[in-house]
Amino acid sequence: MKRAIRSQSHLRRFLGLPESRDSSANVAERFPTFVPLELASRIRPGDPGDPILRQVLATSDELVEQPGFIDDPVGDLDADAGGGVLHKYAGRALIVTHGACAVHCRYCFRREFPYSQNSSRLQYWAPAVEYIRSDASVDEVLLSGGDPLTLTDGALDRLVGRIESIPHVRRLRIHTRLPIAIPQRITPDLVDRLARSRLSVWVVIHANHANEIDENVGSAISALKRAGISLLNQSVLLSGVNDDAKVLADLSTKLINLGVQPYYLHQLDQVRGASHFWVDIERGKQIIGELRDSLPGYAVPKYVIEHAGEKSKTPIA
Numbered sequence: 108m109k110r111a112i113r114s115q116s117h118l119r120r121f122l123g124l125p126e127s128r129d130s131s132a133n134v135a136e137r138f139p140t141f142v143p144l145e146l147a148s149r150i151r152p153g154d155p156g157d158p159i160l161r162q163v164l165a166t167s168d169e170l171v172e173q174p175g176f177i178d179d180p181v182g183d184l185d186a187d188a189g190g191g192v193l194h195k196y197a198g199r200a201l202i203v204t205h206g207a208c209a210v211h212c213r214y215c216f217r218r219e220f221p222y223s224q225n226s227s228r229l230q231y232w233a234p235a236v237e238y239i240r241s242d243a244s245v246d247e248v249l250l251s252g253g254d255p256l257t258l259t260d261g262a263l264d265r266l267v268g269r270i271e272s273i274p275h276v277r278r279l280r281i282h283t284r285l286p287i288a289i290p291q292r293i294t295p296d297l298v299d300r301l302a303r304s305r306l307s308v309w310v311v312i313h314a315n316h317a318n319e320i321d322e323n324v325g326s327a328i329s330a331l332k333r334a335g336i337s338l339l340n341q342s343v344l345l346s347g348v349n350d351d352a353k354v355l356a357d358l359s360t361k362l363i364n365l366g367v368q369p370y371y372l373h374q375l376d377q378v379r380g381a382s383h384f385w386v387d388i389e390r391g392k393q394i395i396g397e398l399r400d401s402l403p404g405y406a407v408p409k410y411v412i413e414h415a416g417e418k419s420k421t422p423i424a
């Protein structure tokens with residue numbers, strides 16, 4: 108992460124793209140650029156339409172104010188149970204493990220999230236762990252963020268150990284883009300720690316396009332798979348990235364070949380600054396229909412939307 112590209116001009120230079128005259132610099136100040144070299148190396152040099160580039164390149168489109176696109180589109184702040192825990196759904200509690208991410212995705216639904224007020228990391232997660240210990244209905248803990256795998260192996264080990272010490276917790280779900288962004292983060296020690304857990308461990312990777320998955324990503328995923336860890340993928344339907352049945356079929360095929368189940372295709376959360384990624388829901392339904400015609404059923408993700416305050420994601424098609 109220390110070597111990551113941290114400015115729009117560096118990213119453009121790296122890819123042989125001309126400097127832009129739009130106001131992307133102002134945009135990138137609000138939500139800074141962060142692109143690891145490992146991911147940047149999968150972007151086609153000189154191609155402004157590259158589907159990975161579109162996910163990480165700030166543009167003046169982010170300055171467009173669209174009605175309905177707001178700071179907290181999924182009601183995270185209303186679900187804040189204190190101590191860095193978001194408790195939205197029955198049986199599951201989410202720990203905002205860390206504010207850092209291995210890549211800054213321009214469509215991120217938490218791009219305006221007040222991480223500094225919501226992580227209990229500085230207190231070694233004691234408030235979060237106590238909250239979960241006191242609620243016997245919680246049998247699944249999600250580690251999210253930011254990206255929980257930005258923690259060191261030691262910090263993660265301590266956190267997982269504390270969660271394992273709560274008898275009513277049976278499952279651990281880790282939401283991370285690190286296997287995609289910097290696949291070498293999936294170290295043998297990390298794999299071993301997760302494999303040793305008494306909890307049933309699920310890792311949800313977040314890939315949106317088949318180009319994100321190269322040989323190194325495949326090796327990282329295979330290491331997790333061999334260790335008996337269950338793997339799911341979530342994608343966001345993004346205009347100009349994956350709003351095409353062939354593109355999503357290629358992604359699903361790559362995922363199932365690696366033993367990762369395509370789990371959700373999310374309708375974009377309406378966060379301020381991301382309206383240019385919006386895909387019409389009717390178009391999304393059409394794409395899902397085309398995927399059903401070409402893939403085995405288990406390779407077709409559930410097309411869902413999240414409405415703030417609802418008890419689950421809402422299926423669209």
Ligand code: SF4
Pocket residue numbers: 207208209210211212214215216217218252253254284
């Ligand atoms: S990795 Fe996830 S939380 Fe981090 S910027 Fe990307 S979408 Fe947002």
